[in-house]
Amino acid sequence: MMQVGLNHFLVVSTALFSLGIFGIVTRRNAVMVLMGIELILNSANINFIAFARFGNFGLQGQVMALFVIILAAAEAAIALAIVLNIYKTFSTVNVDEIDTLKD
Amino acid sequence: MNIYDIVFYLFAAITVLSAFFVVTTRNIVYSAYYLLFTFFGVAGIYVLLGADFIAMVQLIVYVGGILILLLFGVMLTNKITNVEIKTGSVQTIPAAVGVALLAGILMASMLNTKWRSVETAMPSATTQGIGMLLIQQYAIVFELLGILLLIALIGAASMARK
Numbered sequence: 001m002m003q004v005g006l007n008h009f010l011v012v013s014t015a016l017f018s019l020g021i022f023g024i025v026t027r028r029n030a031v032m033v034l035m036g037i038e039l040i041l042n043s044a045n046i047n048f049i050a051f052a053r054f055g056n057f058g059l060q061g062q063v064m065a066l067f068v069i070i071l072a073a074a075e076a077a078i079a080l081a082i083v084l085n086i087y088k089t090f091s092t093v094n095v096d097e098i099d100t101l102k103d
Numbered sequence: 104m105n106i107y108d109i110v111f112y113l114f115a116a117i118t119v120l121s122a123f124f125v126v127t128t129r130n131i132v133y134s135a136y137y138l139l140f141t142f143f144g145v146a147g148i149y150v151l152l153g154a155d156f157i158a159m160v161q162l163i164v165y166v167g168g169i170l171i172l173l174l175f176g177v178m179l180t181n182k183i184t185n186v187e188i189k190t191g192s193v194q195t196i197p198a199a200v201g202v203a204l205l206a207g208i209l210m211a212s213m214l215n216t217k218w219r220s221v222e223t224a225m226p227s228a229t230t231q232g233i234g235m236l237l238i239q240q241y242a243i244v245f246e247l248l249g250i251l252l253l254i255a256l257i258g259a260a261s262m263a264r265k
Contacts, residue, residue, distance in 0.1 A: 004111045004151075006220045010213050012148065016141075018206035022199065023126035026192040031176045032131060035138055038169060039122055042145045045157075053152045053245035059232045061133045062154050063241055066233065069157075069164050070248050073256035076169045080176045081262040087180040096193060 016043035030083045030093040032077065041072045047062035111151050118144030129191075131181070131217050142166050153226045154231055 016039050021035030045065045052061025089091050090100075121140035128134050142165040149158035226232075237245045 003110050004108045006218050007214060008111065008115070009148065009152065012115045012118060014206060014209045014213065016122055016145075017209070018202050019119070019122045019126050021205065021262065022202040025198045025202075026125065026195050028191050028193055029131055031173060031180065032126075032134060033132060034173060034176070035125055038138070038165070038173075039125065039141065042142070042165075045161075046145065046148060049149055049152045049154045049157060051224075053223070054153075054218070054220045056223055059226075059229060059236055062157050062229060063233055063236050065154070066160060066237075067244065067248060069160055070252065073164055073168055074252055076172050077259040078255055078262075080172055081259040083176055084179060084263050085265065093180045094191075 004048055006054040009046055013043040013046040013050070016040070016046070028094040028096055030086065030095050033095060034079050034083075037079075038076070039071065041068055044068060045100075105138035107151065111148070114144045114151065117141075118148065127192075131177050132174075135170065135177060138173070139170055142170065143172060154229060156228075156230045 020036045020039030020043065023039065024033050027033060027036065045068050048061045048065040048068070051057065052059065054063075055061075083093055086098060090098055092098070118141055121137045121144065124137040125134045125141060129136060142161060146158045146161040146165075149155075149161060
């Protein structure tokens, strides 16, 4: 094993991103899809902070990560409100059963 | 192999393993609890990268806020009394193949890139620097994000109450 450097953090971030994509495309429950999105946002944040640390950019990357966290909070609140409305209308939150727009 | 590397591998293992369980466990409440460990591991990785303030924000906002919100979402959208809180997966095998391909391409392109990596000293406390950036260089973005959060919260409340 070599010294932990930029690539190690990027590998962790790639793994998180792939798992998030996997969760989004396979899970049926809308809340689980949201969890996949949170995983992807976290992987992007790891990238921002890793490049801020090893790319000698000072604190700019950390501020961007802070903005991403703020947006994630707003997104989670809005998405859960939408999910609650969907549940009230259809009595299910499985994203493959909500197909009223189809013929 | 010094203590920094050992701690990094520990947190990386916690993060990736629990993220794997998040997307594969059938019980959605267990998934939410595994997500707690993922967020915790990511916060540890932030600390290892010298981002102490972001790590604390991660713990407070993600673990204290978003995760609780997701759990509320689970509890409010499942009939706990008569249906088991399980959720199916669809098309697992094609998705696994596709995601493995995607991860392979990403890793290959990433490991073959010569990133400019500067050896800098571990930054000390970052809170003051982030605060200065937020009120000087990013002041407009900061205010806009405040307005955005206000709009999002009002919108979420009015949508959920209808």
